Amino acid sequence: MSEHNKKTNQPPTQSVHWADITADRIIREKGDKEYYTCASGVTPSGTVHIGNFREIISVELVARALRDKGQKVRFIFSWDEYDVFRKVPSNMPEPELLATYLRKPITLVPDTTGEFESYARRNEAAVETVLPIVGVNPEFIYQARHYRASEYAEGIRTALEHRQELREMLNQHRTSPLAEDWWPVSVFSNFTDKDTTTVLGWDGEWGLTYRCEETGKEETVDIRTTSAVKLPWRIDWPMRWAKESVDFEPAGKDHHSEGGSFDTAKHTVAVFGGTPPVTFQYDFVRIKGKGGKISSSSGDVVSIEDVLEIYTPEIVRYLFAATRPNSEFAISFDLDVLKIYEDYDRCERIYYGVQQVNEKKRAKELRNYELSQVDKAPGQIPYQIPFRHLCNMLLVNNGDIDAVIASLEDITEAQIPGLAIKCRCAWNWIKLYAPEDFTYTLQTENDPAQELSAPLSACVKNFSAVVEQLDAYDEKRLAEEIYAIAHAHDVLPADFFTAVYQVLIGKEKGPRLASFILTCGKARIHEILKRYT
Numbered sequence: 083m084s085e086h087n088k089k090t091n092q093p094p095t096q097s098v099h100w101a102d103i104t105a106d107r108i109i110r111e112k113g114d115k116e117y118y119t120c121a122s123g124v125t126p127s128g129t130v131h132i133g134n135f136r137e138i139i140s141v142e143l144v145a146r147a148l149r150d151k152g153q154k155v156r157f158i159f160s161w162d163e164y165d166v167f168r169k170v171p172s173n174m175p176e177p178e179l180l181a182t183y184l185r186k187p188i189t190l191v192p193d194t195t196g197e198f199e200s201y202a203r204r205n206e207a208a209v210e211t212v213l214p215i216v217g218v219n220p221e222f223i224y225q226a227r228h229y230r231a232s233e234y235a236e237g238i239r240t241a242l243e244h245r246q247e248l249r250e251m252l253n254q255h256r257t258s259p260l261a262e263d264w265w266p267v268s269v270f271s272n273f274t275d276k277d278t279t280t281v282l283g284w285d286g287e288w289g290l291t292y293r294c295e296e297t298g299k300e301e302t303v304d305i306r307t308t309s310a311v312k313l314p315w316r317i318d319w320p321m322r323w324a325k326e327s328v329d330f331e332p333a334g335k336d337h338h339s340e341g342g343s344f345d346t347a348k349h350t351v352a353v354f355g356g357t358p359p360v361t362f363q364y365d366f367v368r369i370k371g372k373g374g375k376i377s378s379s380s381g382d383v384v385s386i387e388d389v390l391e392i393y394t395p396e397i398v399r400y401l402f403a404a405t406r407p408n409s410e411f412a413i414s415f416d417l418d419v420l421k422i423y424e425d426y427d428r429c430e431r432i433y434y435g436v437q438q439v440n441e442k443k444r445a446k447e448l449r450n451y452e453l454s455q456v457d458k459a460p461g462q463i464p465y466q467i468p469f470r471h472l473c474n475m476l477l478v479n480n481g482d483i484d485a486v487i488a489s490l491e492d493i494t495e496a497q498i499p500g501l502a503i504k505c506r507c508a509w510n511w512i513k514l515y516a517p518e519d520f521t522y523t524l525q526t527e528n529d530p531a532q533e534l535s536a537p538l539s540a541c542v543k544n545f546s547a548v549v550e551q552l553d554a555y556d557e558k559r560l561a562e563e564i565y566a567i568a569h570a571h572d573v574l575p576a577d578f579f580t581a582v583y584q585v586l587i588g589k590e591k592g593p594r595l596a597s598f599i600l601t602c603g604k605a606r607i608h609e610i611l612k613r614y615t
Contacts, residue, residue: 165187291303370414
């Protein structure tokens with residue numbers, strides 16, 4: 083395995099990766115700045131899923147590309163926890179209790195597990211804990227704190243002052259116009275905490291009057307001190323672009339559609355004295371075998387943690403870095419997992435110069451690999467072992483990761499931690515998702531012995547003698563010997579293979595036999611075969 087040649091493996095100066103191309107565009111369109119602000123955000127209405135993560139990691143990749151170009155970056159992540167709690171996800175405990183908080187701000191909904199101070203905080207903490215594992219470390223902004231501290235009072239007043247202008251802008255993208263009495267604000271009732279209110283008027287300064295529809299009570303609040311007034315999403319988003327001087331923020335294709343929230347915000351941001359950020363549209367992420375868009379509010383989601391059970395942090399990053407944002411793709415938990423690991427290993431070999439490809443492919447894969455790293459690429463190539471073979475080694479050792487690693491004579495101390503993570507992912511996949519015909523356990527004396535015909539029994543005895551000399555064989559020679567034994571006893575090779583699998587693992591099929599035998603080792607195979615000799 084070769085050492086990484088840093089000088090040779092530097093990516094070309096011309097941008098070839100979508101993240102670098104986007105970084106170039108930000109610098110070009112926003113001009114020379116002390117730092118560039120890249121933004122992302124999620125509403126913690128339920129479990130934050132891998133589809134949400136596509137936006138988060140896309141922003142991180144662009145922020146990293148900007149830094150690689152020598153630029154300073156502020157990466158902000160907004161928790162939109164002051165949004166309305168509209169629906170109880172199906173995967174949440176005590177749904178009946180949660181339902182009593184519908185129409186209230188998400189930040190006021192309790193955590194029914196009792197572990198966190200609120201439902202929102204529980205969903206936030208789950209993400210904030212896992213993001214550093216995949217190399218994402220943004221500055222978190224909690225919108226409930228800003229609204230409840232009236233830090234957006236000026237923005238709210240600006241929206242009220244430009245009420246008719248905003249209404250006309252939004253109406254350009256609506257099939258039915260907003261009502262004449264439409265207001266660019268919403269109010270959480272101080273009597274019920276719900277948004278079931280009607281704005282009655284504004285005094286032109288700081289006083290806003292509303293009626294609580296559940297209680298019938300009316301109240302005038304001071305925008306500078308109240309926690310009750312909030313901008314609706316289509317007004318809130320551009321207001322924050324202006325306030326935070328956001329230079330880049332992507333959005334999903336639903337937001338980017340004609341008349342979508344990004345499409346309107348890029349016009350309304352001028353009301354707040356700002357300009358729209360550089361952006362791109364990202365497509366949905368699906369789960370292999372499931373249809374439809376992933377939704378936090380439905381509860382039928384795959385979280386970042388779920389994906390990290392099966393994929394190493396670098397491969398999680400690779401899945402997104404190596405895929406253009408506007409391309410839809412699926413996260414796989416079936417046998418495609420083997421191919422994804424193989425693709426990443428190939429990218430790694432190209433990066434370290436172990437595998438040669440043409441210059442165009444090389445430039446692409448070098449940058450994919452760099453951006454896939456949680457931090458910097460190791461100075462030495464990580465230990466490579468095909469994922470399928472690693473699974474076989476784990477199955478043979480009943481999931482004992484230490485035993486698997488101890489059996490590898492050429493691994494270095496520096497390579498062990500990375501391989502241990504890969505082993506854990508492989509074993510999780512075996513236990514949770516591998517198809518039944520992929521998994522197996524070695525037979526023991528407690529399992530019933532297989533009944534074999536006389537010719538097959540003779541083959542097995544002959545094969546047992548070969549196993550006694552297993553150290554003298556490589557995979558090719560052992561495979562040739564297996565075929566020779568079958569022919570010597572006038573047995574079809576396929577029948578002999580089936581007999582060996584039945585004897586060893588109690589199944590008619592299994593891993594590539596010669597490789598499997600060598601993986602198991604002489605002692606284990608001899609222990610099983612002695613029952614048949």
